[in-house]
Amino acid sequence: MTTTEKLLEQFLIVSDSNLSVNDKFMFSIKETWESTILNTSCWSQLLPYLCEDERLVPFFESLSKEERKKYFKFGLHCIINFVQANFTGPALSMKADEFFKDAFFGKVDFRKQLSVNNEDINVNTKYPALLYTAKQIFKWCNIYPLLNLWWQWRTVMIHQHVLEELSQVLLSQADSLNNEISNLSLEGRLKAKFEIERAQLFNTFRTIFKSRIHLETAKSILGISYELQGKLGKRTKFQEKDLAQLMLHVTLNDDNAPTALKQEVPKNVTLEDDVRLDTIKYKEDSNAEMIIPELEQQALLASVQKMLISKPQDDLYYEEVKPFLDLLLTQNNTWTLRATILLIRCKLERNHKRTIERSLLQCEEICNCIKKETPHPLYRVNEIYATNFQPVWKTEAQLAEIMLNLGMIKASLDIYLQLQLWEEVIVCYTILQMRHKATEIIKQELEKNPTVKLWCLLGDATDDVSCYEKAWEMSKKRSSRAQRHWGQFYFSKKQYQQCIVHFEKSVSINPLQANVWLHYGFAALEIENWQAAATAYRRYTTLEPGNFEAWNNLAKAYIKLNNKRSAHQALLDAVKCNYDNWKVWDNLMVVSADIAHFSDIIRAYHRILDLKEKHLDIEVLRILVYGVCNNANDFEGHPASRLLQKTRELLGRITALFPGEGEAWELYATLAPDMHLRAQRLQRAIRGFMQSGWEKNPKNCQQVLSICHRLAELALSEEIKPTDALIHSIKLSLTSALTTIKRQNFQETLSTLLNEVESLLEKVIKKCKSANVDTKA
Template identity: 25%
Template sequence: MAAAMQALEVVLMQRTTEGYGDSEGTRSLLGLVEECERTKDVAAALETFCLGEGDALPLLRAGLGRLEPVLRGASASDSWIEKLEKVLEGDGGKVTDGEVKIGYFLVAVASLLVFVRANVTGPPAEAVGEDPEACAREDGAGARSKGEEGKAMSRKWILKHMSVDGEYVAGKPELVGYLCTASTIFRGVDFADSSDVELATAPWWKLRTLHLHQKLLSKNSATLKESLVQLAKELSKTFRDKDEDLWGKGCLAALEMECAMVMQTYHCVNEASDFIGMASDRLGMDLRQTGVMGKRTVHQVDAKAQMVLLTERKAGENSSSAAEREDEKLPKDWLMEGLDQEDILLLPRLEGEEEEVTDLSHAEQALVLLWLVQVSKNQARTDLQSWEMMPYVQCIFKQDPPGAFAKMAATLHAARFERERNRTRERSLVRMEKLVEALALPTPSVSMRISGAFTIAFPPLPLFQKEYGEQLLSNAMVGNALIVFEKYEQWDNLIVCYQLLQKTAQAQKLINDRLEESPDDPRLWCALGDVTKDDSCYVKAWERSGKRHARAQRSLAASAMRNDDYKPAIESWELALALNPLHPSGWFAVGYCYMRENREDDALKAFTRVTQLNSENAEAWNNLAALHMKRRTWKMAFAALKEAVRLRRESWQLWDNYIEAGLRCGHVMLGVYGLQKVIAMESCHKVNLFSLELLLRIIRDAKHSGSSGAKTKVEKSGDISDEDLKTLEIHDSDDEEEGQEQATSAFENDLPAAGSKEWKAMEEKILDILKKFAATSAAGHQLWRIFGSYYKMVESYASMKEMYLKESRALLGLQWKGDEELFSRIVQSSADLLDAAIKCTEANPEDKSGVSSLKYHFKGIVKQASNHFEDSSDLKELKKVLERAESICN
C-alpha cells in the first residue's frame, strides 16, 4: 500500500513539473498503483491524466466515489462546499479511514487541476459546470449547473469562501468552485494525522492551492502569507533528502522553485534567492550573462555588443530534454508567426556565438524564467532593466522546442518589455493577442501545458485579461478594452473606459443592474461609489460585507484625504489595515496622514512598515529619512537614504539629504561621492549648498587638527527648528539614541591623513566640484563664500581674495538696503575680503595695490549704508574695516 501511494504521488508530481509522458519509469509507477488492491480503481484515471490528454475529471470522480459514505448524510439542500464544510467540521479534521483520506486527496488535487486548466494554462474544458459534485457525474448532470443557477452559485462562493483578510477576488475567475473545493479540503483535513495512509505531497498541493488563491486576491493577505511561508519552510526540510532516482531531480527542484515563487509574491527577495540557489544546485545548472557581437535590426550594418544569457551545466550533468517526453511536438513558430515583419529582429543575429544549451528540460526552463523575475525584484526599475531581462526570454525562445507553458510565459514577458518602446509597441500588442487566442484554442493540449503550471509565474485568467485590457486602453482601443473588462468584471477599469467615452451614466446603470442580481456584493457597491463619488456607497459596501471589505474603508480614506480631512482618513485606514496589514500603499498613505496630524511617532512606524513590506519603495525610504533627520537621528536617516538613492538615483533632493546625513555620521568621503553625483545632474543648480559648506568645515577642522579621524563639532541644520526638537521623544531604539548624541557632539570622520596623497586627491575632487557648481546658475554669494573658504584652507590667498570679492559684489547686487540681515553678511564678507588681501600683502610686502583698491570699494559701501543703517552696530564694524584698510595703505 505504501509503495503504491508513493508511486501515485510521484507520478502526479512528475507530470505537473517535468511533464513526463509515456516513459518506462512512468509506466512502472502506474503498474504499482494498479497492482495494489486499494488503489487499482484509481489507476485508469491516473493513466488518463498522465498518459492521455491531461483530463483530471476521472480523478475527481474516483475521489468522490470514496467520499460517498461520509457525504451520504449531508442535506440535499446544501451546496457542495457547504456539504464539505459540515462534514469536515463534524470530523474535526481527523480522518482515520485511509480510503476516505485518499478520496479527499484525489478530489482536492483533481479540483485544483481543473481550476488551473480553466484559469491558468488553458485550453478550457468542454461541458464543465460550476458545481464539482454535479460535473463529476458521468451522466452529464454537470451541464445543468452552467446556466444562471451556476453563475449565482459561483458569485456566492466567491463572496463567502474566497475573501481573506478583507480582500476579495480581483475579477471573475472561471469554475471558482473547484478552487474552493481544493482550499476547503486542504484547510480542513489533517493529512498528517496518523493512519495507514501516508500522503507526503499533501502539504505541497496545499502550498499550490493557497498560492493560487493569493494570486487571485486584489492584495496580499497576511493570513495566507503566514500559512504559505510556514509551508515552504517545512516542505523544503521534508523533501531535501528525498530519493532523486525515484522523484527525479526536476521534480524536487520544482518544489524549491515553487517555494521561491511564494517568497517573491511577498517580496522576501533574500529567501527567494536562497531557494533558487538550491534549485540551481540540484539541477546542476548555472546562468551567466555575457556580451556577444551581433545585429538587432534588419538594416543594421555593423555588429554591436548584444547581451545574451548562457546556460551552463555542471560537470557530470546530462541533458533531460523535454522533447523526448512529449507525445506531441510544439510547432517551432507557435506564438511567433507573423512577428518578424518589423525592423527589429525577434532574436538578435549573433556573430561568434558561444555554445548555448538548447535542450533544457521543463524544470530548467522554469528556472530560467524564475531567475528573470528574481533579477527584476532585486534591482531598482530603470530604463535599462528590460534590456537586462530580455536575454532570459530569448533563452526560452531558442530552445528546440521550448515547453508550451514556458513559451507562453516568455511571450508574456517579451510583450511587457516591448510595450515600453515605441518601435515595438505594436508587436507587444500582437503578442498579447496571440496569448489570448492560445488560452482559448485546443492546441497545444493541456497535457503539453500542464508542466510548469506551478513552477512558472503566469497571471490567472482574470488578471491576464485585465493586463490585456489595459494594454488595449493604452493603445486607444477603448471599446475593445471595455468588452474585456466587463466580461471579467474588472469594475475599476470598466469605469475608466466609460469615463473616457464620457458615458458615466451607462456605467452607473450597468453596476445598478448587477446590484439587483447581487445586492450583497461589496465590490459592486465600491464601484458605484467610484462612479457617483458618493461616500455612502462605500459605507454600504462596508456594512453589506459584515465590516470585512477592506477596499471600502480604503476608498473612504482616500475620499477624506482628497478633502484634506486627515483625522477620519486615519480612522478608515486603521480599520482597513487591521483587516489586511499587508498593504504597503495603505501604510504609506496613513503615514502621510499621521505627518499632517503631527503624529510623528505613528508616521515613523507606518513608513517603517512600508519598507518592511516593500523594500523597493523609494518614497517610503525618503519619508522615513526625513522623519529621522527631523529627530536628528542621523544614523537611521543615513541608512534610509542609502536605500532611497539606490532606488532613485536621479533625484537630486535625495542625494542632497544623503550628503548631509552622511557628513553628520562621519562618512565624509561618501559625502564627496554624493556631491560628484549631484553635480552631474541637470538639476544640480537647485541643490542647497549647506552640505557643501558643511563638508568644507569638516575638512578644515580635520586639517587644523593635523590627523585623520579628527573629531568634528557639527552644528544643527538651519532647516530644523528648536521648537520641533523640543516636542519629539526618541525611544525607538538604542541606535536612535546614539544618533541623537552624534547630532550634537563630535564624531569620528573617515578622512585620510592630512597632507597625504589621498588627502591631496580629495582636495582636487572638491575643487573640481566647486568649479562645476560655479559654471551653473547655482553660482551666487553663498557659493563664492564656500569657494573662498576652500582656497583659505589650501592657503591659496590670491584666489581666496578673488572669491571673497565675487561674494561681496554678488551681495551688493541684491536688494540689501534696509535689510539688516543682508547688510550684516556684507559686513562679514568685507572683513573676510580684507583679511584675504592682507594675507596677499604679507606674502609680498612691497605690493599694497590689492588693499588700496579695496579701500575705495569699502568707502562706496559705507557711503550707501550710512543712509539706511545710521545707528547700526554693523555699520560701525564696516567703518573699522575701512580704517584698517586705510592704515595699511598709509
Template identity: 25%
Template sequence: MGEPTTELPPTLETIYNADSARTSYEPIRLTTATARHILEIPLARNVLGHDSSADNLATLRAGTVTYTEYVAERARQIVAEKTEDDEGRVVKSQLLHVGLAALFAFLQSNVTGPPLPFTSAEVVLPPALRESGNDGAATLRTVRDFMIRGLSVDGEAAYQLIPNVELFCVAKALLVDADVLVNAADAPLIARTARMRVNFLHQKMLAEVTGTLQQSIYDDLQEIDTILLRTSTTATGEEKARYLLERAAIHTHHGFEAKARTDLEQAAAETGFEYALTGRLGKRTKFQERDISQLVVLAKSAEPNTATKQETTTPATETTATKPKAVDLNDDTLLETIAFAKKEDTPEKSMTVQDESDLPEVLRSIDPSNQPKLSPLDSSILLGIASAITNSSPDHGLTREETLPYATRVIDGGSPNWQIYTQALLVRSRIERHRSRTVERSVLQMQALVDQVIADTATDEEEAAKGEQSGATTFLPRPERSESAPAEERLEYLWTLNFLTRWSLEAELAARWVDLGGLRTALEIYERLKMWPEVALCYAATQNEEKAKRIVRRQLYEPTTPGNEDDENEKFQGPERNPLPADAPRLFCILGDIDDDKAMYERAWEVSNQRYARAQRSLARLYLKDKPPQMEKAEEAYAKSLKINPLNHSAWFAIGCVQLNLERWDAAVESFTRTVQLDHEDAEAWSNLAAALLHVSPSRPAEMPVEGANEEGATTQENEDEGEEKPKHDPYKHKRDALTALQHAARLKQTDHRIWDNLLTVAASFPAALTPYKEIVNAQRKVIELQGPKKGEKSIDLSILTMLVDHLVKNFHYEDLFIESEEKDENGETTTRKILRRGTVGGQILALIDEVVTPLITHSAELWLLVARVELFRGRPSKALEAHEKAWRAVVASKTQGAFQMGDEKPWMEIVRATERLVREGYARIGMMDKEDRPEGSEEMVARDWRFKARSAVRGILGKGKDFWEGSEGWTRLKELSSEVNG
C-alpha cells in the same frame, strides 16, 4: 459517460504511511484519466454527497450552506469516524488524492487545457444538485452561483463565471477548509504544499490581493522552508529549485520583486544553471549595414540527468508539433530575430552589460544564434527573471530592453514544454507592446494565446457553441488533438510559472486594447466576461463618467421606475438590490472614486462586514484631500485597512507619512519598519524611517530590523540572555539607526540628492569622537556630483566642509597620507612617485577638495579660505597665498555695488574685514614664509614684495570708499592697517 480505464497511483492508500513523503515535495503525478478515476472512487462519491439523499442536500440548493462547506464538513466527519490508525491513514491518503485530482482537473479546464474529456458537474455533483426539478440547468446554475459567492474573501469577490467551479470547491474543501490533512503528525509535505497552492490559486481568482489568503500562503511557505531548505534535508536540487521557482512566482504576484529575484538566483544555483545578459555584435534591422552591439542572454543548463536528458535532447522536428503557435513579426524593417555576427568575423570586443571577460567559461564560447536547449526548470528561471523585472518597473524603457532577451532565449532555445513556451510568448507579448514596430505582433500574439486557451479549456460542445455565439473567434486554426500536448505535460511545470486563468488572460487582452485606443473591442471582451467594474472603468477613463456610474449603479440598485432596466436614460436611483452582487464592495468603491464620495466607501466597508481593506484605504486618501487634510481620520482609516491586510506595503508607507505629519514619531518608526520589512528596496521608506528615528526620544529603547545594523544590538541581547549586566544606555542609538537607514536609502536611490543631503547632515551631527568621516566625505561628494551642475558652489555645505578641514589639519600629517611607488620610465630608469592613500579619511578629504570642491568655486570667499588652510597643511604657502587673494577678490567683487555705489555699511564692513584678513593672515604671515619650490639651500620668500601688495590693496579700497566712508569706523581701521604695513 464511459468508464475510465487507468491504474490508480500507488500512493492512494499509502502516502500517509510513507516516511519519504514527509520531505518529498511532489510525490504524486496525475493524468486526466487518473484524476477522473480518483474522483469516482467510493470514498470520493461519499464525501462529495453522491450517497446523500435529496433531503440532505436541500440546504445546498437553498444556498444556506455552500458546497465547499458541505464537503469540508463531510471530510471532517469521515476522518473522525476512523479510529484505527491504518484505516485512518488510508482515508486521509484517499482524501488527499481526491483533492489533488479536483485541483488538477480545475487547472486543466481553466488554465492549461486540453479540454476535459468528461463533464465535471456529472462526476463531482450529486444528481440532486444538477437534475432537480423541471429545470436541472437552472438548479446547477444556482448551486454554482452559491459556490462562487462563497469564494469571496475580505470583501473581494471571485470572478462570477468561473467554469467548472465545483472542481475548485472540492479542492478547497478537502485541502484547505477541512483542515484534517495537514495538521496530523504523519502529514506528507505535499499536503501542506497543496494547501498553499489552493490558497494561491484562490488569490489569483480575486480582483486584488487579500490579507487573509496572503497570510495563509506565507505561513505555509515558512513551514515548507524549514523542511525543504534546511541543511539536513534529503531533498534533491531539482526539488529545491522547483520550490524556489514556485515561491518566486508567489513573491512576484504579491509585489515582492526583490525576494523573487533572490529565489531565482538560488534556484539557478541549485540546478547549476549558468546565464548572463551580455552584448554581442549583430544586426537587428533588414537595412543595417554594419554590426552593432545587441543585448542577448547566453545560457546553458548543467549536464541533465537521465529524466531530463530525453526532453532536452529531443530533435526540434519532434517537438515543434507540441508547442503553441508563435506569431511572426512580419515587419518591413525589423528582422524576425537578431542576426548575430560570427565570432571569427568580430575581432573587436562588443559592448557588454556583463563584461565578456567576466562571463563564466561555459558561456564564452556559445554561439548566440545557436544556443543549446535549456531544461524546463532553467527556462522557468529566465521567465521568472523577466516577470520580476517587468513587474517592478513596467514603464522603464531600459528595463524592457533588458527583459526581452530573457523571453527570446526561451522562445528560441528553451524547453519545448507546452506551458513554458506559452508563458514565454506571453512575456514577450507584454514587453513588445511598448514599441511601435512590435505592438501589432504583441496584440496578435496575445489574441492567439487567448483563443488557444478558450479552445483548449472548452469542456463540451454546449460551452464551445456558447463561446462562438458570444463573439469569441479563433485567430489561428485550432490544433488537432494529436498535435496538442497532454494535460500532464502542461501541468508538469505550471507552478514554477506566473500563470494566468483563462478569464484573467482575456481581461489582460482587453486592457491591451484599451492602451491602443480600441475601446469598443475592449468593452466587447469585458461585457462578454461580465466584468462590470472593468466596463465602468473603461468609460471613466474616457471621461464618460455618467455612463460608468450608470453601469455600476445598475448592478447595485433597482431601477427608479420598476421594469425600466433597459431604458438608456435610467439612472437606477431605486433601493439597493437584494441580495447585492458578490463584488458590491468594489462597485461601491468605484462609485466613490468617480464622485469622491466618502459615503460610498463607508457603504463598501459595511457590506463587506468590515473586511474590504480597499474601502478604508480609499477613504483615507479622500480624508487627505480635504482642506485642511484630516490627518487623524486618515490614520484611523489606514489602521483599519492594515488590521485586515497587514502585509500591504503601500498602506504601511502611507500611514507612516501621515504619522510623520502628526509628529507621532514612535508610531511612524513602527510603520516604516514594517514597510521596509515588506520591501527592502523602498528607498523612500528607508529615508522616512530615518526621519522618524531622528525625532524619537533618546531615552526610548529602539529595535530596528535593519540589514547590516551595528553589532551592538546583538551584543545587548546576548548579555540579557546570559544574565550579565546590561550595557549602558547609548544616547545615539536612534541616530545610528537613522544613519543606517539613510545608507540603505542612498544605496537604493543613488540619484536622489535629498537623500544624500540628509545622510550628510545626520552623519555630521555626531560628536567628534563618533563622527563617521568617511560617510560624510562620500555624501558630500555625491551631493556635489548631483547638484553641482545646477547649483555650483552652493551645493557645498560650508560648515560640514569646514569640519572636515579641521579634522584633516588637526589629526593628520601630510606625508603620512601618501605612499611611494617605484616605476620605470621609457628609458628604463626607476622613478619614485607618491600616491595618495585614498583608503584613509585624510586622503579622501584631500581628494574631495582637489577633485570636486576647488573646480567648483567661483564667488565663495569662505571656500577659498578653506583651500588656503589645506594648502598650508600641504606645505604649499604660495598656493595658500593665491587662495587668500582669490578670497579677497571674491568679497570685493560681490560687495562693490552695495558698498561703493549704494553706500550700504554692511557690505563695506565685510570688505574691510576681508582686507584686514588678506593683509594680516595672508601677506604678513604667509608672504614671509619660505617658498616651497625654491632651490635646495637657497632662501626665497613666498612674496618678497608683500608690503607693496598689501599697501596697494589697502590704498585701492580707501580710494573707492572715500566718497561714502571717509571718517567712518571702517575707514579708521583701514588707515591703521596701512600704518601697520608701512611700519
C-alpha cells in the same frame, strides 16, 4: 531514484516534460483526467465532513494508508482540473459544468469557504469546490509529510491567485508552512525545484527578501549563474556599425541535467517594425549554442519576476529584463513557461509605440492557445507553480488593457463587461462620456446579487459616501475594501485628515495593500503627521521597493522625526531606484553630512556633478574637510583621515568647475600636502573673494583678512625660504588686499585682525629684504 523521489513523482510533484507518457500512473491520470472528479461516490463520502475539520480529521485517520492514498489522488485530480479550468485551459466539458451545478453541491457555499478575511474570490473563478476540496485533503489526509506540505504550499499559491486582494492570512499560512518545510530533508534538483516554487509564492506576496533567499539557494544547487554584459551588436535594420548592447551571459555547471523536450507552445509573434529588429543581433553571441535545462529556465524566469517587482519601472528596467526574455525564448520551453515569458513581454511592450501592436497580437495568441486542446493539460498545469502563471481572466484583462492603450475602447469594454471588472468598465464609460451607463450597470448587478465590492464601486461612480457606509455595514465592519474606497473618496478631495482614518482601518484589516499605504503616507505628509508618514512609507516600500519617491518621502519623514540614520538608509534605497535624479543625491549628501558619513558625502557629490555639471554646497564641503583634517570618527567609527586623497580629488574637481569661488579654494588649501601648494591655493582663494565690489562688504573683507593672516604665517614658516619667488608673490597679495581694505570705513570693526595682518606683513617684508642682504653678501 530514491523511494522519496519515486513517491513524489507518483503524486505529480516532479512530473515534467521529460516524464514518459507510458508511465503507468501518468497514463492512468490521462485516461481518468476529468472522470475522477465526476465520481459521485467520492463526493458523497467527503461532503458531509468537508467543512468541519473536527469531523474531517477523524474520518481520514480512520482510513488505511491505501485508502488515504486514494483520497489524496482524488485531491490531485481536483487541483489539476481546477488549474486547467481557471489558469491554463482548455475549459472543462459541459458534463463537468452540469455536474457541479447539481443541487448536491448547493449545500455548501464553496465561494464563501474560500473567502479570506471578508475578501471574496474572483467572480470568474470556476468550480471553487475543487480548490476547497483539494486544500482540505492535502491538509488533513496525511500520506507523507513532504508530500502534504508541498501540495499545501501549491494550494496557497492557487488560492492567492483567485482572491481579489493579497491576503495577510494566506501569507501567514505560507510562513508557517515554510517553517515546517525547512525542517524536512530534501536534496539535489528536487530541492531546487521546491526552492523555485517557494520563491515564486513569495514573489506573489511581494516579499522580495524571502524570495531572494530561496532563489539563491535554487541557483546554488543547480550551479547556474548569470550576469548582464555589454556586447557589440545591432538593434535596428539600418544600423551599419555595431554598438554596445546588453546581453545576458549564463554559466551552467551541471552538464548532466535533463533538457526540456520540444513540445507545442504558444507562437512567438515576430516584431513587424520598419526600423527595429525582432531581437538584437550580436556580433559574437556566447549563448548561441547553449541548451538550458528546464529547471534552470524556471530559475531564470523567477529572477525576472523578482526584478519586475523590485526594480523601478523606467526605461532601464525594460532594457535589463529583455535579455532574459530573449535568451529564454531561444530555448525549448514548456507550454506554461513559454506563455509566461510572452505575457511578461506583452506587459513590457504595451506602452511602446513600436511594440504595442506585437503586444496585442501576442496576447491574443496566448488567449487562443489557452482554449486549445493541445498540448494535454497535464503538461501545462504542473508547471504553473514554478512559473507563477496567472489566471485566465487576468490574461484576458491584460488583452483588454492593451486594446484600451491602442484606443480600442469598445473592444476593451466588451471584455471588461464579460469579466465583470467594474472598475475598468467605469474607466471605459468615462472615456466614452457615458459614465451614467456604468452606474446603471452596477445598480443592475446590485439588484441581482448585492456585494461589498459592488456597493463600493457604486460609491465611486456616484460619489455617494452612503454607499461606502452600506458596504462597511454589509461586511459586518470587516472589509478592508470598504474602508479603502471610503478613504480614497476623501483623498481625491484632498481631505487628508478624514482619509487617514479610513486608510488606517483598511490596512489594519489587510496590511498587504501597497497603494493604500502610499496614499496614507502622502496624506500624513500633507498634514505633517511625521510618525504616521514614516510608518506608511516604510510599509509601502517593503511591498513596492522600486519607487524612489516613496523612499525619498520616507527619508523626509525620518528627518522631521530627527532620525537621520534611518533617513540616510532610506535615501540609499532611493538612489538605487533612481540613479539619475540629482535632487535625491543632494538629499543623501546633506543627510550624510549630518551623520558624518564622509564616504557617502564624497560619492554623492561626485554623482551630483556627473548629473548636473555644476553644484556648490560649501557647508557640506566644510563639514567634510573639517572631519578629514581633524581625523574625526565617521558614521561607522572609522578615522576620516583615510579619505584624505578622495577629498582632495573632490575639491580639485570642484575648484576646476568654480575657479573663482574663494571658499572652495580656501578649503582646498587646507588639504594641500605641502606649504607651497597651500600658499598658492590661498592666493587663489583671495582672488576668488576679491571680485568686483568685494571691498564694500565687511564680511568679504573679514574673510580676505583671515586668509591673508594664514598666508602670512605660511610665508614666515621655515619651509619657505627668503629667496623663494612665492614669498614675493604673497607679499604683493597681502599688500594689495590691505591697501584696498584700508580705504573703507571698516577699520573699527576689523581693527584687531587688520593690525595683526599688518604686523605679519612687516615681517614678511623683512624676510624678503633678508634675501637681498644675503645676496649682496
